[in-house]
Amino acid sequence: MGVVxxxxxxxxxxxxxxxxxxxxxxxxxxxxxxxxxxxxxxLSKTDRLKQKQTKQIIHGVLGEDPIQEILKxxxxxxxxxxxxxxxxxxECYDLNVTADFYGDSRDSCGYFDGENNILSLNVxxxxxxxxxxVKEFLDTMIHELRHAIQxxxxxxxxxxxIEETRRLEWRNNYDNYIEFEVDPQGYARQVVEEDALTFAxxxxxxxx
Amino acid sequence: MDNKIRLSEAEEIRLVxxxxxxxxxxxxxxxxxxxxxxxxxxxxKTELMKAIATGTIPVIVIEKLTVQxxxxxxxxxxxxxxxxxxxxxxxxxxxxxxxxxxxxxxQR
Numbered sequence: 001m002g003v004v005x006x007x008x009x010x011x012x013x014x015x016x017x018x019x020x021x022x023x024x025x026x027x028x029x030x031x032x033x034x035x036x037x038x039x040x041x042x043l044s045k046t047d048r049l050k051q052k053q054t055k056q057i058i059h060g061v062l063g064e065d066p067i068q069e070i071l072k073x074x075x076x077x078x079x080x081x082x083x084x085x086x087x088x089x090x091e092c093y094d095l096n097v098t099a100d101f102y103g104d105s106r107d108s109c110g111y112f113d114g115e116n117n118i119l120s121l122n123v124x125x126x127x128x129x130x131x132x133x134v135k136e137f138l139d140t141m142i143h144e145l146r147h148a149i150q151x152x153x154x155x156x157x158x159x160x161x162i163e164e165t166r167r168l169e170w171r172n173n174y175d176n177y178i179e180f181e182v183d184p185q186g187y188a189r190q191v192v193e194e195d196a197l198t199f200a201x202x203x204x205x206x207x208x
Numbered sequence: 209m210d211n212k213i214r215l216s217e218a219e220e221i222r223l224v225x226x227x228x229x230x231x232x233x234x235x236x237x238x239x240x241x242x243x244x245x246x247x248x249x250x251x252x253k254t255e256l257m258k259a260i261a262t263g264t265i266p267v268i269v270i271e272k273l274t275v276q277x278x279x280x281x282x283x284x285x286x287x288x289x290x291x292x293x294x295x296x297x298x299x300x301x302x303x304x305x306x307x308x309x310x311x312x313x314x315q316r
Contacts, residue, residue: 021308023281024281025308037301176236179237184291184295184306187306
C-alpha cells in the first residue's frame with residue numbers, strides 16, 4: 001500500500017485547465033453537486049459509518065474548512081496533504097490500493113484499475129484556484145475508492161457486510177459496464193456509478 | 209418527447225453497420241448503443257438516421273449546445289453526441305452535471 005508519484009510534484013506548479021470542460025461549465029454556470037436523481041443507491045449501515053469516518057479523516061488532515069485550507073497551499077503541499085488523506089482512507093476502507101497521481105489537461109479525472117489495484121487520479125482539479133474544482137477532486141477520489149470497494153466486495157464475501165444480491169448486481173454491472181463514450185445516460189444510471197455517486201456525495205455532505 | 213417508436217429493422221441494420229464500420233465498436237458496445245438509440249426521442253432518432261445516411265449533421269440546439277459542438281469541442285462521435293443531446297433534452301440538470309464532469313477513463 002502506498003502512493004506513487006508518477007508526475008514529479010515540482011513540475012506541476014500551474015493550473016492545468018481542460019478547455020472543453022471549462023467551456024461547458026461557463027456555458028451552463030455549472031455546479032459541482034450531483035443532482036438528487038443520481039443519488040439513489042441504497043447505502044448500508046456500514047456504508048454510513050464509513051461515510052462518517054471519511055468526514056473525520058478529511059477534517060483531521062485538512063481542518064474544519066478543508067477547501068479553504070487547500071486553496072492556501074502551493075501545488076506540492078496540496079498533493080502531499082491529499083496523499084495523507086488517501087492513505088488514511090485506504091486504511092479505513094480496508095483496501096490494498098496504490099495511488100498514481102498524474103497531471104494533465106485532458107478531460108479525464110482518473111480511474112480505478114481493478115486488475116492491478118491502482119487508482120490513477122488526475123491532480124489538475126486539485127491544483128485549481130477555483131474551489132469548485134478542488135471539491136470535485138475530493139469527490140473523484142472518494143468516488144474511485146468506492147469502485148475499489150465494490151470490486152473487492154465482488155471478490156471477497158462478507159467485505160463491508162455487503163449483501164449477496166448487491167454483490168451480484170455489481171458483478172453483473174461490471175460484466176456489462178457502459179462507458180460514457182458509448183451512452184452518457186446509460187453510464188450515469190448504471191448501478192455501480194449511482195452507488196459511487198451516492199457514497200461520495202454522502203461522504204462530503206457537510207464537509208464543505 | 210416520444211421514445212415509443214423503435215428503429216425499424218432496416219434502420220437498425222444501418223445503425224449497426226455504421227457503429228461497426230465507421231466507429232469500430234465491439235459487439236458489446238454495438239448492443240449498448242443500439243439500445244440507447246432506441247430509447248431516444250423519436251424526432252432525434254429520425255435526425256440521427258438521416259445524418260448517418262447523408263453525412264449532414266442537423267443544427268438542433270438543446271441547452272445552448274449542438275451535436276456539432278459536442279463533436280468538435282468534446283471529441284464525441286456523432287452517435288454519442290446525439291445521445292448526449294437526447295439526455296440534455298429529457299434530463300437537463302442531470303445531463304449537464306454528467307457532461308461537465310471530468311470522465312473516468314482508461315485512456316492515459
